Amino acid sequence: MNVKVTTIRTAAEAALIERFPALKAGLPGPAAPREQAFATFMASGLPNRRVEAWKYTDLRAAMREAAPLAPKPDAAQTTVALKGNSPLAGQGAVTLSFVNGYHVGTEGTVPSGVTIVPLAEALGSGHPLLARMGTLALAQGDTALALNTAFMTDGAVIHVAAGAEVDGPIALTFVTAGPSAIATAARVLMVVEAGAKVLLVESHEGQGKLAHQTNTAVEIIAGDGADVQHVRLGLNSEGAVALSTLTADLGAATSLTSVNVALTGAMVRHQVYARFSGGDARAQINGATLLQGQQHADSTLVVEHAAEPGGESRELFRTIIDDEASGVFQGKIIVQPHAQKTDGRMASNAVLLSQGAAMYNKPELEIFADDVACAHGATCGALDDELLFYLMSRGISKAEAEALMIESFVGAAIDDIAHEAIRDVLHGLVQEWLKVRAARINAGAGV
């Protein structure tokens, strides 16, 4: 018996398929990589709950329509978009600003040892480093990344010379703004040569309540002995469907610290693909997420230990969930047969502040080597009553005691950022979130 399978495309999928040929012609660089990536999307469609990796985050249901890919903003739009004050303004030694996925300006001085070329320009001129873009096999087949590759408009290619100790952070600010919902696709490739040290900070900011569809990807390739710090801040528009992917290819004895702080957006998903390609590397990958209302946030990571000695990976994800919001953590550690002596520890801890809050934790270990130490822990619960009583017995009000406990809880994931001023900004944003929550509770209690 032959059953003919007909794929029924959703309106969003149909729109993407219809628009791609015309868009491809107008986007910079060769068409072949875009076509190849788009074929990956065509084969699977928008990921939905029947796809294991997207079981708790149904992108197809969330994207009823495909917002149009944003055109390059004119000077007036750029001025308006950049009027809002970024919380991380002034933190970068050099700051590249992007509006709706297009590079619109650079402030500060590019530190010595660093070269930065806007991606559109790099694609247009056939920049040699682009040969290394999209090369991490671990992330192949990922639909969000494939869509980014197919539609990427602009971004940056960053090169850090061997041995350079880069003075001051490289900051990237991505603002999404406009009178109606738009889609953006920015892409960053950072190649850090052997022994270099650098801090990359990306901030994603959306204004208003519009349902922008942002899809950004950052690829880090770290040479032997490199020390890379990475901070990402997600302050999307309230209605945003925001996808982001970080890939990291780690050479021998490298060190990577990556902290993602997710605060706003209707549906956000941050993905990390990290591969220990060289022996004895170390990675600390953290996430701090605070959710309220109907927000949904997903942190999905795959860490592959693929060299001997297998190195050390630490993952710490802390999630605070209030109201009817929901959180997802999917973390997988893969240890290849030869990656002996791997030491991997992954923890996802969530605090539910309300009856309606939900958290889905899915930790996985795939271990093919026999001499490893790997552990995962996932917890989910209310704030500790004993601790709350202790704080209140000192005269601290319930609301303030809860705020202290929440700050302490998510702060643990932020504290691995070595840069003090940036760490303080992120702690400040958490405190701000708590103040807004306390005001809401007080307003509610007064009714």
Next chain:
Amino acid sequence: MLEINNLHVKIAGEDKVILRSLTLKVAKGEVAAIMGPNGSGKSTLSYVIAGKPDYEVMDGEVLLDGVNILEMAPDERAAAGLFLAFQYPMEIPGVATMTFLKAAMNAQRKQRGQAELTTPEFIKRVNAAADLLGIPKDMLRRPLNVGFSGGEKKRMEILQMTLLEPKMSVMDETDSGLDIDALKIVAEGVNARRDPEHAFLVITHYQRLLDYIKPDTVHVMSRGRIVKTGGPELALELEANGYRDYQSAA
């Protein structure tokens, strides 16, 4: 100062009654000790006074300066001048001790309608109290109680008591887990605050602490009630004879 009348308490949601017809008075300026065997309800009494939500008061009242505090939240009781030194102080990772101390001191001042302390004034007070209790400055910069030894945690409790200036302090087995040097420091912290305006209820299992904090009154507690009240000599008698007599008498 503190007056407990006919207090009956059970664990919330369970049938287990822990305190039965407990009556106790602590006068202004008095140091009262409660001694009793394990399981007699000593810690429960301290928690009920401080307002821990795990218990249900079935009957009776707890008056602080004539005001029934049983309907008050724990933070309101603290602002009214009550302090509980915990047997097992909690650890708070990520909250620096100084941040916590400032939050507590200012929260109480706010409830009492006083202005917040200025930072220099706050630091001056903390440093003075820390010096008195032999608490090194680096301990104040660490997260509250995280990685502290048992003795350090208890000293931190006394530091909080000193800074919050309660009129009524309840010390729940403050001597447990302390070596003799730490015990002396803790006792000095209490003794420094002894005067006609302040009162203490010192809960202990052993007589040892009372060598350093001399009580005015000693109460013996067994099976959820006070079964005997006497002077300091009662503590010595208990040390010699144990609690056996009182357990059968209760």
